[in-house]
Structures are given as C-alpha cells and as structure tokens.
Amino acid sequence: MKLYVFQVAPNPTKVRLYVAEKNALGDELPVEEVSVNIPEGEARTPEFLAKNPHGQLPVLELDDGRCFAESLAIIEYLEDRFPEPPLLGESxxxxxxxxxxxxxxxxxxxxxxxxxxxxxxxxxxxxxxxxxxxxxxxxxxxxxxxxxxxxxxxxxxxxxxxxxxxxxxxxxxxxxxxxxxxxxxxxxxxxxxxxxxxxxxxxxxxxxxx
Ligand SMILES: N[C@@H](CCC(=O)N[C@@H](CS)C(=O)NCC(=O)O)C(=O)O
The missing domain is CATH 1.20.1050.10 (Glutathione S-transferase Yfyf (Class Pi); Chain A, domain 2)
Structure with missing residues (x-):
C-alpha cells in the first residue's frame, strides 16, 4: 500500500504517527510513504486529483489501485486489517x-x-x-x-x-x-x-x- 503524505501537515502526520506506533509495537505495516508537496501544488495535479478529487492528504492507495482519503478512515482501515496489537484500545x-x-x-x-x-x-x-x-x-x-x-x-x-x-x-x-x-x-x-x-x-x- 502507498500512503501519500507531506511532512508537518497535520492530517498526514497523524496517520504517519499511527503507522510508526504500530511498527514500534512489532506490527510492520506494509505501507510505503510517498511525499506530495502541498505548497508546490503537487496535490492539485490531474494525476493526484485522480487519487483524491478533493486534492487533500493523506491518501491511502491499496495494492489494487483503489484510493481512499480521510485520516481517521485510513487509520480505522489499517486497524481493521492489522488489529494486533491494538492502537485503539483492547475492549x-x-x-x-x-x-x-x-x-x-x-x-x-x-x-x-x-x-x-x-x-x-x-x-x-x-x-x-x-x-x-x-x-x-x-x-x-x-x-x-x-x-x-x-x-x-x-x-x-x-x-x-x-x-x-x-x-x-x-x-x-x-x-x-x-x-x-x-x-x-x-x-x-x-x-x-x-x-x-x-x-x-x-x-x-x-x-x-x-
Ligand atoms: N478531514 C481530512 C482533512 C485533510 C486535510 O485537510 N489535509 C490537508 C493537509 S493537513 C491538505 O491536504 N491540504 C491541502 C489543501 O487543502 O489544499 C482528513 O482527516 O484527512
């Protein structure tokens, strides 16, 4: 999977921190980061708008090419796919x-x-x-x-x-x-x-x- 992010931007950073926390707990998530430079307009190119028509980060691209936005939705998807050890709580x-x-x-x-x-x-x-x-x-x-x-x-x-x-x-x-x-x-x-x-x-x- 690819995770489209830009450093310091808060919503991508939230997902990057989640992935880092999961990895630190021993759950090596198969997520490759791809940087998209927001100030330089890279989130508004036709190529990126095809991934997210709202032109916003983060975006998670699944291995079959489907793309999804919204930081919490991405985190919940990753938690569904990789539930152990949990980062949303045990119960x-x-x-x-x-x-x-x-x-x-x-x-x-x-x-x-x-x-x-x-x-x-x-x-x-x-x-x-x-x-x-x-x-x-x-x-x-x-x-x-x-x-x-x-x-x-x-x-x-x-x-x-x-x-x-x-x-x-x-x-x-x-x-x-x-x-x-x-x-x-x-x-x-x-x-x-x-x-x-x-x-x-x-x-x-x-x-x-x-
Ligand atoms: N509700 C969305 C917000 C996404 C968002 O606002 N992303 C910002 C970066 S933190 C962005 O891509 N801004 C570029 C723009 O809106 O042009 C989420 O949780 O992912």
Whole structure:
C-alpha cells in the first residue's frame, strides 16, 4: 500500500504517527510513504486529483489501485486489517473512549490550530486574518484546557498507559501549532510536558520534526 503524505501537515502526520506506533509495537505495516508537496501544488495535479478529487492528504492507495482519503478512515482501515496489537484500545469500551477523545482533539485542537496557522503563517500563502486566528486560538485553548485536566493524574498517554490514535492526533496538531508559532499551547503545562515526552520516544523519531 502507498500512503501519500507531506511532512508537518497535520492530517498526514497523524496517520504517519499511527503507522510508526504500530511498527514500534512489532506490527510492520506494509505501507510505503510517498511525499506530495502541498505548497508546490503537487496535490492539485490531474494525476493526484485522480487519487483524491478533493486534492487533500493523506491518501491511502491499496495494492489494487483503489484510493481512499480521510485520516481517521485510513487509520480505522489499517486497524481493521492489522488489529494486533491494538492502537485503539483492547475492549469495545476502550475503543469508544479512544475514538471519543480523538474526535475531541481533531475537532477541538487540530482543526482550530489549522485555521489559526493558515490565518497567521499559511504554508500555502493564504492572507493573514487576525480575527480568524484569534477565534481559532481561543477554541483550541478551551479543548487544550480539557486535555490538560485529563492529563492531571500523571498518565503518560492521553488514554492512560498505552498510546492510542488520540496521541497521534494531538502530537500532529501541536507540531503544526509550533510550525505556525502559535502560543495557545504554552499555558497548558501538562499538555506541554506530555508533548515533550511523546516526541522524545524512539517510536516517533523522524516524524515530528518541528
Ligand atoms: N478531514 C481530512 C482533512 C485533510 C486535510 O485537510 N489535509 C490537508 C493537509 S493537513 C491538505 O491536504 N491540504 C491541502 C489543501 O487543502 O489544499 C482528513 O482527516 O484527512
């Protein structure tokens, strides 16, 4: 399978982290990464639009040539195909909790951080828009306060003792925030500490680069 990605872009990074975590657990996923340079327009070429008409990353190309987008759908497909060891949790309830948290983080942190970065230091050259950036920063700040509280019991990962897809989404979002030099994370000490510890781990070396 081929996974079309671009470094630092948060949605592809979330899937890359998931694959790296699975590999670190001993499950060598047969996924080959292909870089598509978003700022240089490579996601808008006819060739790439044939893979994803929305021109967005990540895209997973199956061995039979079929292509699928949407980061969480790709992760869930990989988890269905390679269920052991699990990265969504052991029981249905654990998976429910991990998916719930992943959604909170995607909608409440990654999306507003993406909006804030594109409204301040857009990698694809969008014009600055301070009111949009401020509102998005505030939205991210609210969800980060919630995650900070979740982490207050000293757990190493968002869902407890083991990494899940929730950690992948959070780390990918925070990296994009650092790229955009956003300040919304810095006041949440436990999130900052979680992020430093997460990035230090051998499993994810070379993926979180900013
Ligand atoms: N909901 C989609 C969002 C995908 C997305 O927004 N990808 C961004 C990179 S993080 C992209 O390809 N942007 C290029 C563009 O929209 O032109 C997912 O979860 O995969």
């Amino acid at each position: 249905p309830e654990a998976r429910l909790g991990a998916r719930q948290m992943e959604r909170y983080i995607d909608v409440g942190v990654m999306m507003p951080i993406g909006q804030a970065v594109h409204a301040t230091r857009s990698p694809i050259g969008l014009p600055p828009n301070p009111p949009v950036a401020d509102a998005a920063n505030q939205r991210a700040d609210r969800t980060l306060a919630y995650i900070d509280e979740v982490l207050s019991d000293g757990r190493p990962f968002v869902m407890g003792e083991q990494p899940t897809v929730a950690d992948c989404t959070l780390a990918a979002a925070l990296q994009f925030g650092r790229y955009g030099r956003l300040s919304c994370v810095s006041s949440h000490e436990r999130v900052v500490e979680w992020d430093e510890n997460y990035r230090r781990r051998e499993a994810v070396q070379g993926i979180v680069i900013v």
